[in-house]
Amino acid sequence: MSKQLEHDYIGLSEVSSMESSEKLTTDSEGSNGLNLKATELRLGLPGSESPERIDSVGGLDKNGYPLGVLKNLVSGAKRGFSDAIDGGSGKWVFSGSGGSETDLAKGGGLFSPRGGNGGGKHLGGSESNNQHSSLGTPVKNDVVPQSPKPMHEKKPQISAPAAKAQVVGWPPIRSFRKNSMASNLPKNDEDAEGKLGSGCLYVKVSMDGAPYLRKVDLKLYSTYVELSSALEKMFSCFTIGQCGSNGVPIRDGLSESRLMDLLHGSEYVLTYEDKDGDWMLVGDVPWEMFTDSCKRMRIMKSSEAIGLAPRAMEKCKSRN
């Protein structure tokens, strides 16, 4: 589930005409023409602004996405594509793709959104990827709306609770630079000294039993709750095991709440190493003090955490 945070974009790939013969080919999904299924688009979350969706606030398709946005997307996309059809070369020839040529000639290329050979907007078939009910930044499809709208003045990337929830690795700046900049924001002289060597805000988080560790930017969060829910998302895939009973990886809310239970319950505790090298339980000190002193974190089995504090369990539950 956590990974979907990073995957919010609109996939509008046209694949339907392209079944036949390239040098290497796979079966194509959705080759049966018009695939304008609401379920196969990944869209912004309800609440992302889009002018035409004003009247469809209530209408949601089965994946929870506003239908109005869907409609807007398609028509907007069509306008965007018509340039490509008219202006560009109409053919896209794969080697040895006799079949596709006819399709191309007919529909003016891959981009005929409602052409005879169909090709509505169709993603590469993966329906279970569309579970973007997370706190990811909603995707704004600004593709060619009909008239300039003021929507671009607004900041559509704000979604409800975690206003700072971000796409991993975007904007593309090196983490060392983020860390050093964060501690170098201009302040009054009095404050400036306090920031000398304030240390990294990117900290590594490891989890017992997980194959690899992650890094989180503590600056993104302002409370322990935000931090712990972000960690839950990041590590939920490890605690649950990879698959559910039907062999499909679980990516729904169930795993999150289960991890929440795990963290709040007796199986795991969240600990951190401070500047002095001591391992402490997360949550004991005020947030700012924590971010100032935390060097790295570890989600450890509570059986190992017994030495940390006598009231480890209670501390864990009353965290935040």
Added chain:
Amino acid sequence: MGYSFPEEVLEHVLSFIDSDSDRNSVSLVCKSWHDIERWCRRRLFVGNCYAVSPAIAIRRFPELRSVSLKGKPHFADFNLVPHEWGGYAYPWIAAFAKAYPWLEELRLKRMVVSDEALELIAKKFKNFRVLVMYSCEGFSTDGLATIAANCRNLKELDLSESEVDDVSGNWLSQFPDSYTSLESLNITSLSSEIRFSALERLVGRCPNLKTLKLSHSVPLDLLPNLLQKAPQLVELGSGLHTKEVHPDLYSKLAGAFSGCKGLKRLCGLQDVVPSYLPTLYPICVGLTSLNLSDAPIQCPELIKLVSQCQNLQRLWVLDYIEDTGLNALAESCKDLRELRVFPSDPFGQEPNVSLTEQGLVSVSAGCPKLHSVLYFCRRMSNVALSTIARNRPNLTHFRLCIIERFRPDYITLEPLDVGFGAIVEHCKDLKRLSLSGLLTDRVFEYIGSHGKKLEMLSLAFAGDSDLGLHHVLSGCKSLRKLEIRDCPFGDKALLANAAKLETMRSLWMSACQVSYRACKLLGQKMPRLNVEVIAEQGHPDSSPDEYPVEKLYIYRTVSGPRSDMPSFVWTMDKNSALSSS
């Protein structure tokens, strides 16, 4: 010709040929030239440490003195590559320890270097001179201590942007008193306190020290002493922070800077107190490179500083410089070749500074030698991009990052296809390009038809369909590195252009729509590619084959699948079964 060229003559001629591509051409002329060339090649560059094994490299080039290796893909810089992905330097260093006892230089980029590897370097290479670890990790100051204690002839130690486990600052004291050969030291990434007295003594006894780049923990009052001991410095990196503004310190510093008559490159200036900036004015005219990307200097002071740097060739700066500062830059710095503007508040929802596309347009108009640009901003227009393209057809590197994704032309609300199209069309020598903003497949059409010299392309949140990727793969003849994230590219374009992948160094695709099935097919049909699937959420076999893979890294190799993959990386191999190590 009935006689052959004497070997010694050819070797002598070849000693003047440094460029790798020229030497590669030489080695293709005939078998004897191939043989002569390989025996006299001294420098090797391996752009992907998994493209070739140490054994093969050693077998071909038995007499190397200098090796450069790169490990992780570029997107590792942005946390897109899982931490334990790979890129280990130890196997290379261990192999070199046996084969090249006279190895002098190692330059590593984005690799994992352990303390054990550093120890090998320190103990096995008697004439070791240069160690550069750019954006590496996995070692501690203990490893550095071993290097300092043992490498008597070390000239250069450069740790830029590496993550070092800072156990203690005492490692610097491990350079023996008899050690005087240091010429270049870059320890900006170290955060622990170093022994300043040891640093002072070291600087004082190394008369050839030209580059000194320190961590920001070095206090300002130490700097004048250091500069007085090293007036021959050419490059300096230092914070300029101080707890108090002290008139004595100010004049000491000003005097020390004026004494450094040869100072050409300056960086750091973290936590600089603006009132100390005038101490730099006397050296500004000699500066060719100024990196203020860590310095919280605001626009007015920036303008004062930059306007005095008439010989500046390279400027890296935060967007505090604003459009007005860039206008001043365009007027004062006519020799400018490279500009990088970084965001001071990249995650803020609102712009915090008045930096727009206009600043870049000004610089493109005013600086005729500008060829390399990296620019973060919050808005762009097609007309601005076209203007920049027409002003500066000599651009070779153009990386634009519009901070908010999917941003269209702010004037017309169109996609930015036409603007970037103008860039590739007019800048015929463009080698590197990064796109951002709202982009359709059309921009890729332009790139495919005009980007004939393009070697590296970075894409994010762009395009509509496989056609986009197809344009790039089929059109960009010189493409070596392609990195893509969050674009709707799938199987078709990739499979149709499979052969192209063998002509490139690597392809990275994450959060795209390439199916697992396509990966398996590609791995099966292309034995000279490693098709690595990164699946952090579990074995890809546990999902249906048509599901897209999370991350995909494809690179050409003569060494087959690597044997050091972590548990979440699988190489698709000939049997189209998974092989993981």
